[in-house]
Amino acid sequence: MLNENAAFTTKNQFTQVLGRLNGRRLQSLEAEWEVAVLNAFSKLGDVLHEPPLDGPSKIDLLFTCKDSQTFLADIACVSDEGYERKREAVRKLYSEFEKRLEAAGMMQHRWTVTLGPRKPVGPGSTPRLSIPLKSDFDSKVFNADFHSFLESVGKEPGIRKAYLVTIEDTVIALIYEPNGVGFFTDDVTLPNRASLKNKNPVFNQLKSKADQLKKAKYGGAKGIVLCDSGSHMMNSPPHGAFEFDFNAADAVKDFLRQRQHQSIAFVLLLSSVGIDEGRLPRRKPPFRRVQATLITNPFCADLPNDIRKALERVDECFPEPLNTPYGARETIKLRFDPKKLRPLGGGWEVSDKRIKISESAVLGLLAGLVSQDELFESLGFTPQSSKLGAIQNPFGYMARKKMRIASVQVEETSHDDNYLVFDFEGPDPAVSQFTNPKA
Numbered sequence: 331m332l333n334e335n336a337a338f339t340t341k342n343q344f345t346q347v348l349g350r351l352n353g354r355r356l357q358s359l360e361a362e363w364e365v366a367v368l369n370a371f372s373k374l375g376d377v378l379h380e381p382p383l384d385g386p387s388k389i390d391l392l393f394t395c396k397d398s399q400t401f402l403a404d405i406a407c408v409s410d411e412g413y414e415r416k417r418e419a420v421r422k423l424y425s426e427f428e429k430r431l432e433a434a435g436m437m438q439h440r441w442t443v444t445l446g447p448r449k450p451v452g453p454g455s456t457p458r459l460s461i462p463l464k465s466d467f468d469s470k471v472f473n474a475d476f477h478s479f480l481e482s483v484g485k486e487p488g489i490r491k492a493y494l495v496t497i498e499d500t501v502i503a504l505i506y507e508p509n510g511v512g513f514f515t516d517d518v519t520l521p522n523r524a525s526l527k528n529k530n531p532v533f534n535q536l537k538s539k540a541d542q543l544k545k546a547k548y549g550g551a552k553g554i555v556l557c558d559s560g561s562h563m564m565n566s567p568p569h570g571a572f573e574f575d576f577n578a579a580d581a582v583k584d585f586l587r588q589r590q591h592q593s594i595a596f597v598l599l600l601s602s603v604g605i606d607e608g609r610l611p612r613r614k615p616p617f618r619r620v621q622a623t624l625i626t627n628p629f630c631a632d633l634p635n636d637i638r639k640a641l642e643r644v645d646e647c648f649p650e651p652l653n654t655p656y657g658a659r660e661t662i663k664l665r666f667d668p669k670k671l672r673p674l675g676g677g678w679e680v681s682d683k684r685i686k687i688s689e690s691a692v693l694g695l696l697a698g699l700v701s702q703d704e705l706f707e708s709l710g711f712t713p714q715s716s717k718l719g720a721i722q723n724p725f726g727y728m729a730r731k732k733m734r735i736a737s738v739q740v741e742e743t744s745h746d747d748n749y750l751v752f753d754f755e756g757p758d759p760a761v762s763q764f765t766n767p768k769a
Contacts, residue, residue: 331369331649338368338377354667356559359658360407363557364390366620367405367600370647374640384547391555395636401551401595404539407559408531408578409659419461420445426467427504434480439487440507447499460498471495471502479504524563524576527584532556532563536585540594551595551633553641556582558601560659565601579625586627595630598641599623602651602658615744620648650744668746673700674708676747680724683733686741686749725752734758 336344350361371377371393381392381402390405424443431437445461462470479493483506493504524530539554546552556578558564566577582597603621622645626633633641653661661668673695676688691709694700706714711723733756741749756762 331365334372335365335369335379338372339379343379354662354665356409356411356659356662359559359655359662360557363407363559363600364405366648367391367555367557370620370644371640373647374644385545387542387545389543389546389548393637393640395634395640397634397636399550399634399637401553401633401637402543402546402548403553403555403598404542405555405557406535406539407557408535408564409558409560409655410531410562411560412531416461422464423461423467423471423502426464426472430472430476431480436480436483439483440509442503442505442507444501444503444505446501446503460500462497470497476504524581525574527569527576527581530563530576530581531561532578532581533585536582536591536594536597540585540591544593551630551637552593553596553598554594555598555600558599558655560655564599564655565603579623582625586625586629592627592629594627595633596624596626596641598644599625600645602654604654616650618651618654620645620651671699672747674704678709678724679749683754685724685728685752685754687752689740689748689750692750728754732757732762734760 332344339347347361347365350357351365352358368377368379368391371391374393375396376394378392378394379390380388383389383392383402389402391403392400393403394400427441427443428437431441475495476493479491483491488508490508491506493506495502524532527533535556536554539556543552543554561578563576563578563581566575567573569576569580578599582599585591586594586597599622601621602618604618605616622642624638624641626638671690671694673688673691673693676691678688678691679686687709691705695702695705703714706723709715710717710720712720733754735752736755737753739751739753741751743749
């Protein structure tokens with residue numbers, strides 16, 4: 331895609347996008363979507379990336395159809411990053427409570443940790459929770475008052491007690507239950523669902539992009555391409571009788587109905603989803619696809635027919651995704667390096683006179699990155715492997731039959747690892763007993 335995008339991308343633009351892609355942070359996922367969206371539209375018409383327009387904004391895409399109709403669009407990503415950061419902060423706080431109680435020798439009692447808003451919240455509202463930084467735990471939570479509380483529990487074990495800490499708009503409560511044994515629970519809900527149509531990550535991102543598009547001097551249709559980089563709203567059901575939260579389409583429709591956003595002609599939602607094959611798992615690629623949802627503004631002039639067709643067909647122009655947005659975010663968080671050689675991650679196939687084995691496996695073995703025992707254990711060869719269904723080393727089997735390697739070829743695959751195909755023939759006279767040619 332990068333090579334194809336060179337037709338409309340400058341050297342400086344490439345430098346910036348490569349810096350984001352190679353950084354292996356969450357911004358790399360946003361950069362990948364940007365590259366893929368530009369590439370997909372380039373297959374349906376002419377693309378300009380960050381076209382020279384009057385105004386302070388740099389807009390990602392100026393698209394021209396074959397009939398010379400154009401639209402200007404900015405590309406954005408939406409995720410549950412804010413919710414995830416809050417969950418991680420809560421997890422650290424719970425973990426610290428457990429450590430402190432264990433150090434005091436009091437984990438045999440029953441404890442409950444509760445986080446809640448300082449003031450009541452109305453229906454449909456999500457409470458705002460303020461979790462202290464880990465560096466502030468000692469001063470704000472586990473201070474002298476906390477230790478006094480633990481001492482009072484030890485002196486009066488038959489009385490229910492609660493330790494309360496108020497931090498900004500949040501109350502943290504540690505509750506001691508005298509009639510329970512060895513039980514530590516938490517009682518807090520941090521949803522990643524939208525209880526309001528106009529206060530959620532999708533609506534906020536649309537509003538930000540609309541403000542940028544307003545600053546661009548352009549008279550044609552304007553739109554927003556919103557990509558899923560790990561957002562519950564992007565793939566959840568719409569609000570209805572049995573669904574009480576709002577999804578991305580709900581938020582988009584509410585956004586487009588508002589008077590101040592009537593210059594936005596459309597919003598295109600993009601996500602990576604699995605291909606549903608019913609009850610049985612899919613055995614052959616493609617396993618995933620890019621799903622596109624086009625939502626047009628009912629208060630704008632109708633989109634030209636060729637533009638609408640391009641927006642409705644663009645999902646056909648993406649390559650197969652290798653991951654879901656949430657999966658991609660997890661690999662980044664776990665510092666997964668996609669460019670690292672993985673000699674223990676490949677597979678193999680065997681037939682009467684042929685063995686296929688991962689190219690990375692052979693390279694890793696010959697380069698000394700893995701030992702033979704490590705490789706054979708990962709492949710399931712006996713005696714190194716105790717896996718269920720482990721078999722004897724097929725190369726050893728060919729050697730015992732006095733076979734020789736007749737050819738080695740590379741077989742391309744759709745993944746980042748190819749097969750080395752070893753074809754055998756024999757027995758090899760160089761390592762076999764002499765035989766009677768008339769026998």
